[in-house]
């Protein structure tokens with residue numbers, strides 16, 4: 001590109017005047033989501049991560065045995081041995097799928113907790129099928145159960161081995177009316193939720209894509225290591241290796257993600273060319289285009305973080321294109337009110353596991369499914385919620401279903417020349433939200 005790098009400068013480090021820095025730093029480490037049920041369930045379900053193999057196998061045997069006993073009690077005792085065999089076979093398959101992930105460079109999560117969690121829906125299905133014996137008879141109920149368990153086995157392999165394997169590039173173009181009409185397009189690569197456990201296929205691909213796509217600017221929106229690896233020096237070294245490999249003519253800018261995930265991640269950035277923005281605004285000028293990059297820490301407290309955003313925006317120059325980097329989409333209402341032009345975030349992982357017609361099962365957003373993934377436009381604000389690159393941590397199985405990992409290439413250009421409203425609508429639809437496969441093939 002023909003743009004030279006312009007010096008960027010913080011114009012508004014935010015520190016409430018009434019507070020002392022130490023108390024402010026402590027408050028910033030809090031996370032509203034840590035008090036919610038989802039985080040507590042994830043922590044509780046991670047308990048088997050530290051169990052020895054015999055304990056994990058014992059739980060699997062005990063659970064399957066209980067299900068066989070339930071079938072006996074429900075009048076299908078003759079089918080109990082076949083049920084035990086079925087549950088043992090699918091449990092072995094689950095173990096194989098999970099143990100193969102590290103060898104494939106796809107995920108490196110704790111085996112015990114993931115394995116036990118996968119058995120819970122299998123046992124539930126066995127119990128519910130047992131309830132059908134009374135009406136359907138044992139053979140049809142067993143056939144239905146076998147079909148469900150086998151379908152789950154196929155979906156597990158797809159979610160664990162196939163979808164996390166390839167990082168997609170989602171490409172979009174947006175008008176930037178604030179840019180001079182003769183300014184060249186500005187290419188922004190947005191990357192979110194890396195969740196590095198170890199150096200693997202996705203880390204390799206992200207680095208390769210960052211080189212191949214040749215963006216002018218790279219913007220990162222948090223969650224650099226996996227929640228299971230927050231205190232893991234190797235994961236931090238690998239995340240640092242990934243960040244160190246990123247460069248762009250106008251720079252690489254980053255914000256932190258959820259406090260429990262990025263508790264130690266600020267330590268990744270010293271000595272790197274990646275600039276970590278913590279409640280700061282940086283101005284960039286290149287080729288006549290003026291950008292204000294607003295980078296904020298995320299506490300998932302909408303009111304508190306929204307107020308901090310308001311204070312940051314009070315000092316912005318009027319004619320700059322405003323880009324907000326904040327880990328979750330929860331500040332969208334405030335961003336619209338404050339005239340943010342482009343708001344980039346992640347956090348939801350698009351649900352990571354999605355159902356046809358329904359979408360994300362869980363978003364972990366304070367606003368639920370309102371901004372679960374992709375593009376949203378309200379007022380002048382364009383919001384992009386990335387599906388992210390990595391996988392949820394702790395006991396959550398390292399799966400993606402109907403929700404591939406992604407990075408996003410956003411091309412900002414000057415406003416289109418005036419055309420009639422109907423043609424403009426068609427043009428906008430054609431230019432926004434195009435998703436393509438790009439880069440290393442699987």
Ligand SMILES: [Fe+2]
Nearest residue numbers: 193223347388
């Ligand atoms: Fe995340």
